[in-house]
Amino acid sequence: MAMSPGVTCRQCGGQMARTTRTQRNYGLQVLAAPLCLLGLAVAVTGAGMTVAATRRYAAGAQSAITHMAFDISLGVAGLFLAIGVARLGHKKQDIWRCPACGYFFERA
Numbered sequence: 001m002a003m004s005p006g007v008t009c010r011q012c013g014g015q016m017a018r019t020t021r022t023q024r025n026y027g028l029q030v031l032a033a034p035l036c037l038l039g040l041a042v043a044v045t046g047a048g049m050t051v052a053a054t055r056r057y058a059a060g061a062q063s064a065i066t067h068m069a070f071d072i073s074l075g076v077a078g079l080f081l082a083i084g085v086a087r088l089g090h091k092k093q094d095i096w097r098c099p100a101c102g103y104f105f106e107r108a
Contacts, residue, residue, distance in 0.1 A: 009098035010105075016096040021104065028089035039082030046075025 007016040049071035057065060097104040 007096050009101060009103055011103040012098060012101045014098050014100040016098050018107065019095060019097050021093045021095045021097075023091045023093065025089045025091075032085045032088040035085040035088070036082050039078045039080075039085060042078030043075045043082060044078070046071050046073075046078055050075065 008014070009016055050068055053065075053068040053071055057068065094107040095104045096107055
């Protein structure tokens with residue numbers, strides 16, 4: 001693997017280092033908590049409704065198959081909502097940072 005050419009600091013002339021910077025938005029994290037719980041509740045409700053539809057189908061109800069497809073999709077949508085919201089409020093950024101003075105800028 002080839003070494004990247006050295007990048008010098010615009011402020012002090014020192015050698016820049018490759019690193020990542022994490023930004024947190026606590027307002028979005030506070031919003032994410034109830035949305036994550038909502039997603040988990042939708043997933044659990046969809047799973048419970050799927051079990052009920054399976055029992056109805058076993059008892060002979062033919063319309064239970066269409067209900068089962070909706071219930072499964074509801075459960076999957078709830079899981080996607082919970083997982084997607086879990087990253088809300090976090091942002092990682094690849095940067096060049098000077099260890100001497102702390103100056104940084106975003107890597108291309």
